[in-house]
Amino acid sequence: MAKSGSQERLPDRPRRTHIISRKKLREFSADHPDAQEPLNHWYNVARKARWCNFSDLRATFGSADQVGKFIVFNIGGNKYRLIVQIYYTDAVILIRHILSHEEYDQGGWGGQSKR
Numbered sequence: 241m242a243k244s245g246s247q248e249r250l251p252d253r254p255r256r257t258h259i260i261s262r263k264k265l266r267e268f269s270a271d272h273p274d275a276q277e278p279l280n281h282w283y284n285v286a287r288k289a290r291w292c293n294f295s296d297l298r299a300t301f302g303s304a305d306q307v308g309k310f311i312v313f314n315i316g317g318n319k320y321r322l323i324v325q326i327y328y329t330d331a332v333i334l335i336r337h338i339l340s341h342e343e344y345d346q347g348g349w350g351g352q353s354k355r
Contacts, residue, residue, distance in 0.1 A: 268338040
């Protein structure tokens with residue numbers, strides 16, 4: 241028998257995603273104008289996302305890869321790489337690097353760090 245006035249609690253979902261910092265996207269777009277539209281698209285989708293884990297993210301961005309503690313997004317038809325850290329429980333994305341495909345392939349950005 242249900243208690244009078246009780247409400248079923250729905251599972252908590254993360255709040256709207258906070259992305260730090262959009263300034264890096266703008267600066268990269270200033271130097272690479274062809275990246276502006278795909279970076280803006282990524283930003284608008286990610287900002288509204290309610291991802292709880294990497295599987296949720298992959299449902300939105302199927303080509304995203306997890307490399308150590310980073311998530312790597314292909315941007316602009318695989319021309320650029322957006323490298324972020326995501327704190328799912330806090331709904332926070334930290335933009336770490338935006339690189340050309342060639343720069344990414346050279347490494348040194350932290351994805352190959354030794355433990």
